């Protein structure tokens with residue numbers, strides 16, 4: 001899948017500067033993502049950078065454009081053909097492999113625990 005930008009985008013431009021693949025540009029109405037360049041940040045980061053920085057969470061996975069990690073990594077190598085050999089696939093550079101070592105996962109774990117604590121003992125029993 002590549003990411004996509006929803007119509008809620010208010011054109012702040014933050015995501016464009018963060019994309020390692022140069023896949024985001026200003027469109028007619030909103031910023032847009034080029035699916036031919038988007039790698040879901042595979043090969044670069046374990047979290048999609050546009051989604052990470054968008055203040056209103058309107059950079060999302062495109063459910064109609066599913067792609068495998070292998071395809072996305074190959075694209076990353078093409079996008080950075082000059083330094084393709086330096087790209088590494090692993091937990092720090094692919095959301096497909098990101099695990100509990102990553103900060104995002106750790107924060108999600110803390111969030112789940114806070115939710116469970118707020119909801120009381122019954123939620124812990126069923127979690």
Ligand code: SF4
Nearest residue numbers: 019038039040041050
């Ligand atoms: S997911 Fe990554 S590569 Fe794709 S548009 Fe967003 S920042 Fe760029």
Ligand code: SF4
Nearest residue numbers: 009010012013015054
């Ligand atoms: S960060 Fe979000 S609101 Fe800002 S330009 Fe990108 S998609 Fe639009």
